Amino acid sequence: MLRFICLSLLGAIVSAGHPCTSFPASLMQLDAGSGMVFGVSESGNVFNWTGNEFLLVPGQQLAHVTVGPAGVWGVGKDNVVYKLLGNQWKTITGGTLIQADAGGAIFLVGVNTNNKTVCLNNGFTTSRCMAVSFSTMEGSFIYYSCGLLGCWAVSSDPINNVFYRENVDQTACQGSSWVRVDGNMTRIEVGTDGTVFAVDSEGYLYRRYGISRDNPTGTTWDVQNYPLYINHATYDSGTLWFVAENGVVLKCQVPGSGLV
Ligand SMILES: *[C@@H]1O[C@H](CO)[C@@H](O)[C@H](O)[C@H]1NC(C)=O
Numbered sequence: 676m677l678r679f680i681c682l683s684l685l686g687a688i689v690s691a692g693h694p695c696t697s698f699p700a701s702l703m704q705l706d707a708g709s710g711m712v713f714g715v716s717e718s719g720n721v722f723n724w725t726g727n728e729f730l731l732v733p734g735q736q737l738a739h740v741t742v743g744p745a746g747v748w749g750v751g752k753d754n755v756v757y758k759l760l761g762n763q764w765k766t767i768t769g770g771t772l773i774q775a776d777a778g779g780a781i782f783l784v785g786v787n788t789n790n791k792t793v794c795l796n797n798g799f800t801t802s803r804c805m806a807v808s809f810s811t812m813e814g815s816f817i818y819y820s821c822g823l824l825g826c827w828a829v830s831s832d833p834i835n836n837v838f839y840r841e842n843v844d845q846t847a848c849q850g851s852s853w854v855r856v857d858g859n860m861t862r863i864e865v866g867t868d869g870t871v872f873a874v875d876s877e878g879y880l881y882r883r884y885g886i887s888r889d890n891p892t893g894t895t896w897d898v899q900n901y902p903l904y905i906n907h908a909t910y911d912s913g914t915l916w917f918v919a920e921n922g923v924v925l926k927c928q929v930p931g932s933g934l935v
């Protein structure tokens with residue numbers, strides 16, 4: 676795989692057979708969901724995709740941001756949790772997180788500072804009460820993300836193993852048990868439509884194929900042939916976004932799962 680190409684050539688490229696556009700946005704992480712895209716820079720600034728550029732969202736420095744059916748949420752460098760309400764970041768009390776994902780059907784999930792996966796059944800619906808109670812799950816993890824057909828996690832012990840959470844539903848976000856899935860990944864992002872992408876420690880991007888209601892863990896990881904080291908990827912309604920080396924952001928048109 677050719678991974679070293681001149682970044683100045685990246686204005687508009689076809690990568691892995693898909694048309695892509697690049698932006699010199701210098702982001703460290705981004706998340707797409709519900710038709711919106713938010714990202715954070717190395718220095719902690721938060722950006723919002725307007726349709727043709729990333730605009731600064733003032734008011735709060737963050738280390739991690741997520742957007743989806745559960746709203747816009749952020750995690751600070753000090754692991755404090757925030758939610759964007761109106762145009763203001765409100766501090767959420769009740770737990771400290773290292774990562775969050777708002778992409779599930781109706782609830783927020785994430786990983787707390789004890790490496791436990793957490794979820795919020797409906798605590799976030801009350802806009803006036805900023806105290807929530809996270810449900811925690813067994814095991815030790817670094818990343819957790821949910822979409823249409825369930826929730827996927829990356830473990831911290833053993834490092835970078837992939838797990839699927841069984842029996843997560845709209846009334847019981849904790850689910851019942853972990854099932855090991857093949858693969859060794861550093862991050863997994865599940866699109867709201869159920870499409871699953873993952874990144875490994877070598878910077879390769881994978882898509883999970885064979886996912887269906889009968890087989891929500893799918894069958895194979897297919898490496899996506901992008902000529903860059905990828906740090907982070909997120910997918911929403913036909914658009915794959917990723918952060919590559921040097922903070923360059925790529926936006927690629929990629930057909931979705933067709934899951935309904
Ligand atoms: C983000 O951008 C969209 C599109 O321009 C806009 O509708 C939305 O209000 C923005 N949100 C914030 C928090 O800036």
Ligand SMILES: *[C@@H]1O[C@H](CO)[C@@H](O)[C@H](O)[C@H]1NC(C)=O
Pocket residue numbers: 788789790816817830831832834
């Ligand atoms: C969480 O996982 C990371 C990665 O494996 C590890 O470095 C860290 O020590 C863990 N933290 C806790 C509190 O277990």
Ligand SMILES: *[C@@H]1O[C@H](CO)[C@@H](O)[C@H](O)[C@H]1NC(C)=O
Pocket residue numbers: 833835836858859
């Ligand atoms: C992937 O994880 C499995 C289970 O922990 C381990 O046996 C295997 O060596 C790992 N592979 C790589 C390439 O790290």
